[in-house]
Amino acid sequence: MKYETPVEDTVTAMDEHILDSEKAAQLEDKTRCRIVSQEELLGAIGDGDTVIDIGSGTGFFTDDMAIRAEKVYAVDFQEGMHEFYREKGVPKNVELVLSRAAQIEIEHADVIVSILSLHEIDLEKALATFQKVLGPDGRLIVIDWSQNAETDDIPPREKLYTAASAAEAVSEFFEVLEAEERYNTFKLVAKAKQQ
Template sequence: MGHHTFDASRADKLEQPAERYRFLSAEELLWALDLSPTDTVVDLGSGTGFYTDDVAPHAGDVYAVDVQSAMHDYYREKGVPENVELVTTEVSDLPLESETVDAAFSTMTYHEFASDDAVAEIHRVLDDGGRFVVVDWAATGTGDDGPPVDERYTADEAVEALRDGGFTVEHRAVRPETFLLVATVA
């Protein structure tokens, strides 16, 4: 699918903790990532760095990947942690060496980049045993929050795409509006 990206002119909306944590808490994300202090992590579709900021204190190097340079501009104005590097690129073309990443995550952005090429690229950069955490808007949701329902995937569709891309899905949780997947590279 790979639909439109979030409108960068509305970036302030991405910085509302009460709204964002309603769908994914920092604690749940950190649990799913299961990081060590030296881990290299990639935030795919990092936007304003809202969740990147939650992860950075618990990791070594962090790459905040977003296709929109305007999102990185917003993050720079807000203040980027020292261990975070901003990378402007498509998820299907990550400028990272193969097998150098311990964990990658996507919070409410999988529907924007989901493709065989993107999944293959994430798999390529993750080391053996690396984790890929996906939290996204579910196609089974109401559409009251997030993108239109027809731009979303079901958890089953995302699981199938990850399995087809060489991942083992270790955890799957489906909620009314979102789903959470934890997958690993075999």
């Protein structure tokens, strides 16, 4: 089954700061492991999990998730990112999905991971979609640039969240288990609310 949702070619105000796929190679910088290590990602994913990687880009973090997960859906709305990933080599248990976060049409996942992409999505619509996709024990894991970052080498601050503001937004749809500020980023872990 191939998951592909039509993606508009127009650039929205939300997209203005998004890294263009022509610069995709920048996403392969090994220093990005400082944002979240392979060990931390593997610790968040169980053997046999189905994972959705929101804003997967070139698959830099997706490759780590694929080590443990049974299936990973690498979701990005830029076909150029998927083209880069194909050239690099996509693991057999990874399926590329051309879609915006709020429009994914994947039926079920155990874990949804968003690394450095929460500020790029239509959050309320995406969270409603994530809620439908995650099973009763499903987990949402977010690591994103913090509005409190000490560096200025980040997306525009007005588009960013803090751990507290992200937790507040997410809590309308999920039970927040963890929300902490880190060095220039924040981490949030939430689970599906019991219906």
